[in-house]
Amino acid sequence: MTGEHPALALRGLAKRFDDKIAVAGVDLDVPAGSFYGLLGPNGAGKTTTLSMAVGLLRPNAGSAWVLGHDVWANPVEAKRLFGVMPDGVRLFDRLNGAELLAYHGLLRGMDPAVVDQRAAELLDVLALADAGRTLVVDYSAGMKKKIGLACALLHGPRLLVLDEPFEAVDPVSAALIRDILQRYVAGGGTVVFSSHVMEVVQRLCSHVAILAGGTIKRVGTLEEVRGARSLEEVFVEVVGGRTATGQELSWLSR
Amino acid sequence: MAVPVSEPASRVRPVSARHFVRLKLRVMGNNFRGQSWRAALFVIGSLIGLWIAIGAFFGLAAPGLAGEGRYALLVAAFAGGLTVLGWLLLPLVFFGVDETLDPARFALLPLSRRTLVTGLFAAALVSVPTIAVLVALSGLVVTAGVLGGWVAATVGALGVLSGLFLCVAAARAVTSAFATMLRSRRVRDLAAVLLAVAAALLGPLQIAGLAAIQDTDWDRLSGVATVIGWTPLGAPWTAGIDVAQGRAWAAAPKLLITAVTIAALLAWWSRSLESAMVGAASTGPARGKPQVSGGAVAQLFPRVTGRLRRNRFGALVARDARYWWRDARRRANLITIAVVGLFVPVMVNLGGQGFTLDSEQGFSLTGDTSPLLVSLSMLFVGLLAAMTLANQFGFDGSAYAANVIAGVPGRLELQARMVAFSLYVLPMLAVVAVVMALILGEPTWIGFMAGTLVATYGAGLAVNSFVSVFGAYSLPETSNPFAMNSGAGVTKSLLALLAMVATAAAAVPAVVAAALLGDAWLWLGLPLGVGYGVGAALLGGYLAGDALDRRQPELLSTVTPRR
Numbered sequence: 110m111t112g113e114h115p116a117l118a119l120r121g122l123a124k125r126f127d128d129k130i131a132v133a134g135v136d137l138d139v140p141a142g143s144f145y146g147l148l149g150p151n152g153a154g155k156t157t158t159l160s161m162a163v164g165l166l167r168p169n170a171g172s173a174w175v176l177g178h179d180v181w182a183n184p185v186e187a188k189r190l191f192g193v194m195p196d197g198v199r200l201f202d203r204l205n206g207a208e209l210l211a212y213h214g215l216l217r218g219m220d221p222a223v224v225d226q227r228a229a230e231l232l233d234v235l236a237l238a239d240a241g242r243t244l245v246v247d248y249s250a251g252m253k254k255k256i257g258l259a260c261a262l263l264h265g266p267r268l269l270v271l272d273e274p275f276e277a278v279d280p281v282s283a284a285l286i287r288d289i290l291q292r293y294v295a296g297g298g299t300v301v302f303s304s305h306v307m308e309v310v311q312r313l314c315s316h317v318a319i320l321a322g323g324t325i326k327r328v329g330t331l332e333e334v335r336g337a338r339s340l341e342e343v344f345v346e347v348v349g350g351r352t353a354t355g356q357e358l359s360w361l362s363r
Numbered sequence: 364m365a366v367p368v369s370e371p372a373s374r375v376r377p378v379s380a381r382h383f384v385r386l387k388l389r390v391m392g393n394n395f396r397g398q399s400w401r402a403a404l405f406v407i408g409s410l411i412g413l414w415i416a417i418g419a420f421f422g423l424a425a426p427g428l429a430g431e432g433r434y435a436l437l438v439a440a441f442a443g444g445l446t447v448l449g450w451l452l453l454p455l456v457f458f459g460v461d462e463t464l465d466p467a468r469f470a471l472l473p474l475s476r477r478t479l480v481t482g483l484f485a486a487a488l489v490s491v492p493t494i495a496v497l498v499a500l501s502g503l504v505v506t507a508g509v510l511g512g513w514v515a516a517t518v519g520a521l522g523v524l525s526g527l528f529l530c531v532a533a534a535r536a537v538t539s540a541f542a543t544m545l546r547s548r549r550v551r552d553l554a555a556v557l558l559a560v561a562a563a564l565l566g567p568l569q570i571a572g573l574a575a576i577q578d579t580d581w582d583r584l585s586g587v588a589t590v591i592g593w594t595p596l597g598a599p600w601t602a603g604i605d606v607a608q609g610r611a612w613a614a615a616p617k618l619l620i621t622a623v624t625i626a627a628l629l630a631w632w633s634r635s636l637e638s639a640m641v642g643a644a645s646t647g648p649a650r651g652k653p654q655v656s657g658g659a660v661a662q663l664f665p666r667v668t669g670r671l672r673r674n675r676f677g678a679l680v681a682r683d684a685r686y687w688w689r690d691a692r693r694r695a696n697l698i699t700i701a702v703v704g705l706f707v708p709v710m711v712n713l714g715g716q717g718f719t720l721d722s723e724q725g726f727s728l729t730g731d732t733s734p735l736l737v738s739l740s741m742l743f744v745g746l747l748a749a750m751t752l753a754n755q756f757g758f759d760g761s762a763y764a765a766n767v768i769a770g771v772p773g774r775l776e777l778q779a780r781m782v783a784f785s786l787y788v789l790p791m792l793a794v795v796a797v798v799m800a801l802i803l804g805e806p807t808w809i810g811f812m813a814g815t816l817v818a819t820y821g822a823g824l825a826v827n828s829f830v831s832v833f834g835a836y837s838l839p840e841t842s843n844p845f846a847m848n849s850g851a852g853v854t855k856s857l858l859a860l861l862a863m864v865a866t867a868a869a870a871v872p873a874v875v876a877a878a879l880l881g882d883a884w885l886w887l888g889l890p891l892g893v894g895y896g897v898g899a900a901l902l903g904g905y906l907a908g909d910a911l912d913r914r915q916p917e918l919l920s921t922v923t924p925r926r
Contacts, residue, residue: 127396163768164767164768164770164916165764165767165768165916165919166916166919166920167916167917184770185770188768188769188770189770193768195764195768197761198761198762198764198923199760199761199762200762200765201682201686201759201762201765202762203685203686203689203690204663204682204685205662207658207659207662207663208659208662208663208682208685210659211658211659211660211662211663211678212663212678212681212682212765213765213769214659214660214678215660215663215673215674215675215677215678216675216678216679216765216766216769216771217769218674218675221658221660221673224658224659224660225658225659225660225661228658228659228660229658229659244689260765
């Protein structure tokens with residue numbers, strides 16, 4: 110039944126904060142089984158878009174559909190199907206890693222025995238088992254990302270929505286996260302993640318959308334968007350940046 | 364190549380207190396931008412504060428205006444002393460301190476400690492409560508002026524100003540010191556004891572107040588006032604009156620006492636400030652113990668939750684129960700409930716009596732209190748305990764997103780939070796009832812006291828469920844459990860007032876029953892009170908849960924601190 114539905118479909122999502130338009134009508138179709146990269150400079154509206162897509166932030170207009178379920182009209186069904194790792198949101202970080210996973214698992218209505226087994230496995234694979242009783246608040250940035258990912262994966266969702274999963278993560282952890290995500294997609298899952306690291310997106314994604322100024326500028330498969338050039342060239346051209354000419358900041362050299 | 368290591372810092376413009384004040388005003392203004400309801404609440408709260416202050420102003424000016432010179436010293440010493448004590452204790456117990464300018468933000472700037480302390484102090488002076496206190500206590504200047512002319516008025520004004528400085532310095536120093544202590548695990552228990560002592564100071568205050576009402580012996584009272592006048596509590600406020608009444612010699616030493624106290628408090632503050640700034644960078648060593656026992660689920664559930672079902676509800680309760688202990692901000696609230704919950708009823712029911720008997724026949728615990736008075740004090744305790752939940756979602760901050768993503772139903776969420784909090788509070792309330800019964804020597808009163816406590820607490824849970832859903836506000840992500848966002852103080856006070864009135868109204872049946880039912884209430888109190896409390900809490904959670912279902916995302920954005 111869900112085969113014909115896209116894993117995530119956004120229709121005209123828009124959000125305005127006071128006098129500033131953060132997202133001005135985003136349409137997006139994420140095919141099931143794809144590895145989707147949402148690219149954009151800082152402040153492009155990536156986090157706002159993803160927050161609206163998963164029910165964390167009420168949009169001013171538009172709708173979001175997860176595997177055919179409207180996130181805002183029928184949240185219970187939709188929320189069951191996806192796992193989220195938000196960025197800039199704290200975890201319940203006065204718990205230790207195992208406690209946090211148990212909390213998330215039970216909150217999702219999972220069987221305690223399954224929670225125990227999966228939590229142990231996830232902690233082991235993500236190299237967090239050594240942390241033992243250390244509270245998540247005392248974890249390093251990379252460890253926090255990993256435990257966040259574990260929380261999102263625990264209930265075996267069909268769709269993973271990750272906001273900046275590679276931000277502030279060291280190369281070793283990043284490689285681990287990449288492997289896990291690739292396995293997840295190979296197993297039939299769908300991943301949507303935001304990033305501004307071209308190298309990672311180029312290596313992982315089957316599809317790419319470039320978001321700037323609250324609207325989608327380019328969208329399609331990686332090949333369609335990139336063409337013959339590198340993704341970075343396309344990105345800088347679309348977003349429109351400037352480079353220092355050398356005239357300014359002369360006081361920096363002494 | 365060889366860059367001199369210590370280059371003279373040329374043309375660095377000095378940073379003065381003015382910069383801090385302007386920064387604070389700017390931050391406050393920006394916080395209100397685009398949040399008109401918050402600005403409106405701030406204005407309303409400020410107007411109410413000012414209105415009360417003007418009332419107090421005329422009260423304090425009354426001895427002067429009416430020409431009743433003999434009351435002047437009394438009023439100055441007691442009103443001023445109460446003000447200082449209030450500034451000292453209320454931030455710890457109820458309100459927290461406005462931390463618009465978080466000291467940790469200045470850690471990387473090249474500022475000397477002296478500059479920082481004077482700057483933050485000046486910024487702390489710019490607030491609604493300080494203005495209100497200044498307005499109110501200016502009444503003392505009028506009294507001094509009318510009774511003693513211009514010189515007395517000038518000295519009085521100087522005294523009131525320095526007294527205000529004393530209040531602010533005391534509030535900052537004490538909260539900062541407590542915050543430092545509550546952060547460190549080793550002295551945490553010591554901090555709890557100190558907080559208990561601080562709250563115990565409420566006792567003498569009660570005694571003084573009740574004694575003043577009961578005792579018409581003005582001579583002895585003015586004796587007490589004279590003594591208070593020579594302590595830092597009363598020194599700044601009485602200096603002007605002294606000049607007016609011909610004791611000009613006393614003014615200089617009193618102002619000196621005040622100045623020395625302010626200096627000492629600022630020095631104390633500056634020491635704990637340093638540790639607050641460093642503490643923000645690292646929250647201390649990891650408390651990791653390598654060995655892990657049991658599965659993930661078994662670890663989540665603390666022992667107090669007993670054999671709670673391992674499901675959604677159980678997980679919510681277990682997480683919240685862990686948080687009440689592990690989160691310094693929540694723990695500070697629990698300690699407050701425990702301490703105030705014990706001391707206030709004891710003082711209300713014994714205070715006045717104990718004091719008057721004290722002088723004549725030694726200390727004795729034979730207060731002739733009534734079930735009505737006891738009920739009222741129990742009502743206060745239940746109300747105070749439940750009020751802690753008024754901003755329960757604010758404690759979580761953006762972490763609440765996890766529950767929104769998981770789609771936790773509102774009723775389940777609120778009920779679980781009530782249960783988790785009650786795991787700590789109900790035993791405390793039981794202890795209050797037992798201790799009160801023992802102290803009063805009325806063991807048969809246990810039942811109705813516990814009943815009143817639970818009834819009020821349950822009604823309070825219901826009221827505060829609504830407050831927490833509709834009146835949530837974000838708390839700053841600092842390590843200071845007493846810190847408040849700017850403007851939130853006024854909002855919080857208004858909401859707290861509203862919740863208190865509503866809770867008290869909802870609990871009135873318990874008090875009325877105590878007054879009407881007489882002896883039958885002694886036996887009916889417990890079952891009726893518990894039934895009423897549990898029913899109210901369930902109903903509140905049921906109704907507020909529906910509201911929560913409709914505004915989960917909005918609630919999340921109001922409790923997420925803006926960065």
